[in-house]
Amino acid sequence: MIKKPFLGFGKPRLDYAGVEGLGQGEVKDIPLPGRAVLFVEAPHPTVNDVSFQVGDEIKTGQNLKVSPFSKTTFTSTVTGAITDISKKTGYLGKTFLSVGIDVSETDQWDDAFSPAVQTPELEKAGLYLNGLPGISNIDALAHPETPLKTIVVNGMDKDLLVTTQQMVVKSQADDLKEGIDYLKKITGNPKVILVVPPDLSEEAAKSGAQVETITPSYPNSLPEMIMKNVLNQVVPAGMDCSSLGVGFINAEGVAALKSVITDGKPPVTKLVTVIGKNENTQMIRVRIGTPIKAVLSALEIPLEQGDRLVIGGPMTGRSIYTEDMPVLQDTDAIMVQGKDQLALNADDPCVNCGECIRACPVRIPVNMLVRLLENSQYEEAAKEYDLLSCIECGLCSYVCEAKIPVFHYIMLGKYELSLMEEAEENVNG
């Protein structure tokens, strides 16, 4: 249970959930859905001429090119017939192609997958590996201009109450070992560090990687905190870890590579922590593409008018408006909050209590920042109050006395700034 600290008594200490006492037997398998939906991140203009159509039969593990004019591909996680293809826009303007599939009860595996990944190059393998559980974009490991020196395999979960990545470390150490060996091969043999909480250090050592432990206290598992606390490097504002030669990947993504290498098949299921009302959590294994509605129904979690459905954990998760949203390759958690548990935001003015500044791990003057963001002064917010140093932990919103949705303002500010930069680049050619 997360409890709000007494305000004025300093920084809140929020501990991550652990997997002590959780065994593989406690992972519940969710049945194959009758209908699956695959989301593929792709700019909308490139999906005007998709390479497939409604009625096409596709196989499990089949790699499909989105359009003849784009490099984007995706791997089907089910066998069946395509029933609909549409464009969608998601969080912060991300554009997707949505492919609905009537699922056959029996999988027919596509056998072109195996030889395709036996390539020693990240770029070529990435076409097939993007979209595997835990891997949304393997190409992002390496920066286009900075050589990859270190890979950090994150065996910690990003948010509170979530245990997905820790469960992988606890139960799939052998798979992690094989995955790490393959990853090194396709990325030019960088150093690999596996980051885990102290209680998983023994299991983690079986992976053969250099193991580093971190105090399981939020937000220590975020990449920028791992950079600072484990690698002694500070990520400059507006830059990401890959620009310093450090690539991050989740433990689940690395373990998933084992199935690719030894079985020649892409893994098609995802481990997900489901956080029910009253913070009851359970771990499930579910086919990627399964609508969340089917997951909640299998777990007998009812949704009532006014309840909130969230993808992710309590600090950084995002509310969604429909249960038809599918489980994606990076869906580590699904959370249901009962309408009586919701911490509602308000539009009260800032009372200058200073709690947000005390809680912020990067010492941003959040009280000043939020004033500019509330008035849509995004460039000034970046210039004067360090908007781009924010590591997106959400602690400022959590502690805000006036219940200002500070984190939402920050994410909106970053998004608006990225649009401005894009527009400027387009103007400058």
Ligand code: SF4
């Ligand atoms: S989300 Fe808030 S507390 Fe966290 S780093 Fe950003 S400004 Fe600081």
Ligand code: SF4
């Ligand atoms: S933004 Fe919220 S937490 Fe920060 S000083 Fe204002 S009222 Fe306090």
